[in-house]
Amino acid sequence: xxxxxxxIIAFVCNWCTYTAADLAGTSRLMQPSNVRMIxxxxxxxVDPKYVIKALLxxxxxVLISGCHxxxxxxxxxxxxxxxxxxxxKAILKRFAVDEHxxxxxxxxxxxxxxxxxxxxxMVKEVKALGPNMxxxxxxx
Amino acid sequence: xxxxxxxxxxxNNAITSAQLLFRDMLLEGGITAxxxxxHLPMKNTVMPTLITDPDxxxxxxxxxxxxxxxxxxxxxxxxxxxxxxxxxVVLRPCEIRAFxxxxxxxxxxxxxxxxxxxxCLGAYGNRDYPIFAGSEPMAxxxxxxxxxxGGTTATVNGLEMAPACKACEHPxxxxxxxxxxxxxxxxxxPASVTAKTEKGKALLEKIGREQSAQSSGREAALAKLxxxxxxxxxxxFAETVEATSDLEKLMSYLGNCINCYNCRVACPVCYCRECVxxxxxxxxxxxxxxxxxxxxxxxxxxxxxxxxxITRMAHMSLACVGCGQCSNACPNGIxxxxxxxxxxxxxxxxxxxxxxxxxxxxxxxxTFKENEFPEVTARTH
Numbered sequence: 001x002x003x004x005x006x007x008i009i010a011f012v013c014n015w016c017t018y019t020a021a022d023l024a025g026t027s028r029l030m031q032p033s034n035v036r037m038i039x040x041x042x043x044x045x046v047d048p049k050y051v052i053k054a055l056l057x058x059x060x061x062v063l064i065s066g067c068h069x070x071x072x073x074x075x076x077x078x079x080x081x082x083x084x085x086x087x088x089k090a091i092l093k094r095f096a097v098d099e100h101x102x103x104x105x106x107x108x109x110x111x112x113x114x115x116x117x118x119x120x121x122m123v124k125e126v127k128a129l130g131p132n133m134x135x136x137x138x139x140x
Numbered sequence: 141x142x143x144x145x146x147x148x149x150x151x152n153n154a155i156t157s158a159q160l161l162f163r164d165m166l167l168e169g170g171i172t173a174x175x176x177x178x179h180l181p182m183k184n185t186v187m188p189t190l191i192t193d194p195d196x197x198x199x200x201x202x203x204x205x206x207x208x209x210x211x212x213x214x215x216x217x218x219x220x221x222x223x224x225x226x227x228x229v230v231l232r233p234c235e236i237r238a239f240x241x242x243x244x245x246x247x248x249x250x251x252x253x254x255x256x257x258x259x260c261l262g263a264y265g266n267r268d269y270p271i272f273a274g275s276e277p278m279a280x281x282x283x284x285x286x287x288x289x290g291g292t293t294a295t296v297n298g299l300e301m302a303p304a305c306k307a308c309e310h311p312x313x314x315x316x317x318x319x320x321x322x323x324x325x326x327x328x329x330p331a332s333v334t335a336k337t338e339k340g341k342a343l344l345e346k347i348g349r350e351q352s353a354q355s356s357g358r359e360a361a362l363a364k365l366x367x368x369x370x371x372x373x374x375x376x377f378a379e380t381v382e383a384t385s386d387l388e389k390l391m392s393y394l395g396n397c398i399n400c401y402n403c404r405v406a407c408p409v410c411y412c413r414e415c416v417x418x419x420x421x422x423x424x425x426x427x428x429x430x431x432x433x434x435x436x437x438x439x440x441x442x443x444x445x446x447x448x449x450i451t452r453m454a455h456m457s458l459a460c461v462g463c464g465q466c467s468n469a470c471p472n473g474i475x476x477x478x479x480x481x482x483x484x485x486x487x488x489x490x491x492x493x494x495x496x497x498x499x500x501x502x503x504x505x506x507t508f509k510e511n512e513f514p515e516v517t518a519r520t521h
Contacts, residue, residue, distance in 0.1 A: 048454040049416070049447070056447055069510060079508040083491075084454075086516050087505065090490045091453050094483055096386035104517050118519070133388075139447075140391045140440045 006060035006126040008119075010037045011046045013078070016067035016109050023112030031116040032123040035063070042066065043104075044077020048088050051102060055092070058135035061101045061126045065118075068106040078106065098129055154285070155278060157330035158258075158320055159197045164347040165228055166194040171254065171343075175214065176200050176230040179277050184270045186277075188214050202230045202258045203322060204277065205284045205301070206269040210408035210465045212238035216248040223252035230256045230320075232263075233313040234304075234463035237496020238408035240315055241459040244503050245411045254339060257313025258320045261288040261365070262305030266468050272299050285327040289361055304464020304477045307373035311365055315499060318343065321354055324361030380475070380482040387446070393479065394449055396472045399442045403476050404452060406469035409459035409495070417448050453483050458504050460484035461496045 012018045018039045024031060040046055043066030051062045064085060066078040085104045093099055103122060107115050165171040173192045178199040180187055186206040191197065212235045218227065231239065236257055242248040261284075264272050273280045288301075300306075313319050317340035321332040332354050335341040384390045401417065404410045416422070422444060433439035460480055467477035488494055491504040 049451040052450050052454070053447060056450075076508065079510065080505075082513055082516050083505055083508055086490065086513050087454060087458070087487055089516070090487045091450065091457065091483060094381070094486060095384060095390050095450075105519065106517060136436065137388070138436060138438050138440055140395060140397075140445045 004127060004131055006034050006123060006131070007058070008035045008061045008063055008122060008126065009054040009059045010035045010063040010065065011040050011043065011050065012037055012063075013043050013066040013073075014039055014041050015073040016071065017065035017105075017107040017115065019109035020107045020111045020115040023110065024116045025112075027112050029112060029116040031119045034123050034126075035119055042072065042074050042077035043081035044072070044074060046081055046084070048084055051088055052092075055097060055101065055132065056134060056139050058132050060129070060132045060135075061103065061122065063103050063105070063119075063122060065105045065107050065115075068108050071108060100125055100129060101132070153282060153329070154322060154325065154327040154331040155201050155203060155281060158202055159200050161320075161333060161347075161349075162191075162197055162200060162228075162230070163194045164349075165343065166192070169228075169343050169347045170226055171228045172225040173227045174230070175211070175218065175227065176202055177204060177206075177211070179204065184273055184275075184277065185266075186269070190218075201278060201281055202256075202320065203285065203327075204281045205261070205263040205272070205288070206266075207232065207263040207302070207463070207465070207468070208266060208269075209406065210238050210463050211235045212242055212248075212408040215239050215253075216242045219249040219251075219253060220247070222249045226252045226254060228254040228256055230258060231313070231316075232258060232260045233310045234260075234308065234461050234496075235408070236313050236315055237310065237461040238459075238463060240496045240499050241409045241461065241503070242411070243499060244501075244506075245409075245459075247411060250499070254318070254343060255313075255316045256318045256320065257316030259313065259322045260305075260308075260311050261285060261322065262301040262308065262311075264299060265302045268299045282327045285322060285325075289324065302464050302468065303376065303475070304462060304467060304481075307369060307376050307481065308462060309366060309369050309373060310461075310496075311369070312362070314497065316340075321358065323355075323365065324357035324359070325355040376478055377482050377485060380478045384479060384482075391446055394445055394474060397445045397449070397474055398472065399445055399448065400471060401448075402469040402471060403466035403480075406465040407456060408463065408465065409461065410452065410456050411459070412455065417444070417451075449479075453480065453487075456480070457484040457487040458491065458493060459495045460488075 043064055046064055054062050072078045089099050089102055105118055162174050173190055175188055175190050177186045178189045179201055186204045187208055188211045211231055215229050236255060239248055243250055317337045319334045319336055335344050384393050404415055462481045464477040470476055493504050
């Protein structure tokens, strides 16, 4: 499984984590290229069905990342997102979806180094988990 | 502090005693309309009816072991705006609990509403009930209670009660103003009526009902009932967990789903006014299906079945009261109630929430705290 390159779908907020990812890029920090980033205005608008769809379509993991508590551009969207992620993890755990396949983090706009480190760590973690079996199976 | 009133000698069984109670409520209790289940004259089934004329109570049977639908949806329609004059609604425990969830989701209102709860020993599925009831549905109701008092898995005429009812640990109504008692009672005598709130107490006083004790066998009968139901429920949880323990098994469980969405239509707590799965979002371009098919070489049609069910779980599992209307409505006999209840048990436990328990408890996704669930965002590296 050494040649397994995971696909990670990342839903990141415009104000913090997207800016941090941008900073990581402009700072030329090395990071793996497994992440497909989707910029949202806020993690509070990440509908659970986006995450479910990504995993059913064969994504190996989903990252949801927004501002630190207290820093949300919309005051508390990130804290609402945390409850939704908790619910999703509880549901998907029932169907043996490893909870490491759904990750939530807070990464502030100035934390480019953190972004690169978290992505690097996550890719390593997902590689250890192996591919999402739904990549090849027919999903009803 | 509850007050129990027993009906007078005019009544000869539990059903007629309830009819007389409702009649008094309409005539003297200041109740302008009553929502209660009755046997329809044109079809051998039981449906909720809204009654304003006290002479129209002859076919009313709040105990009929039939649950055509979860009446909470009807009460929601009646109370979308606050009621101008008092209305009473006669509901089963699962209907009250679903209505409590709808009130919290701002899809119902308790103002001017008097909730009469009936203790419930269960019901038959919609296909079985007409067979059970035969040509004398009222007599069938009384016969059902004689048998069902013996335990949850009792069969009458060889028919099994709905699995949701066998697994229900809420035979006694919560959040009701008045409770009509049948557990441990002799249905050939009058049913007991207990006031649980000030509103209920005031109504009983208004119609001049006196206090009396509840049936002596009630406690023992209730304990036995609960024991059987909890045992059935836990066995059901264990079997469903095993049957859906990974996504492949879940797909096999839901394999004959035809995306009719009946489970969503019948669900009292599926609260979206418009379900996203019936909007343009899922009205895919024909070319999209071909692109999907090309990806794996094969595409199951209609698409998005498991996607729909898991998304629905994310919407309703925290509000699921386990009424079983989803299974009642499934045309292909998929055991959806078992699946949704099992998932709901888990998600509600995660949030320390119980659907229908209390009107003052916020639904988990409508609120948040600043410091909670640190494990969700914990860094592992």
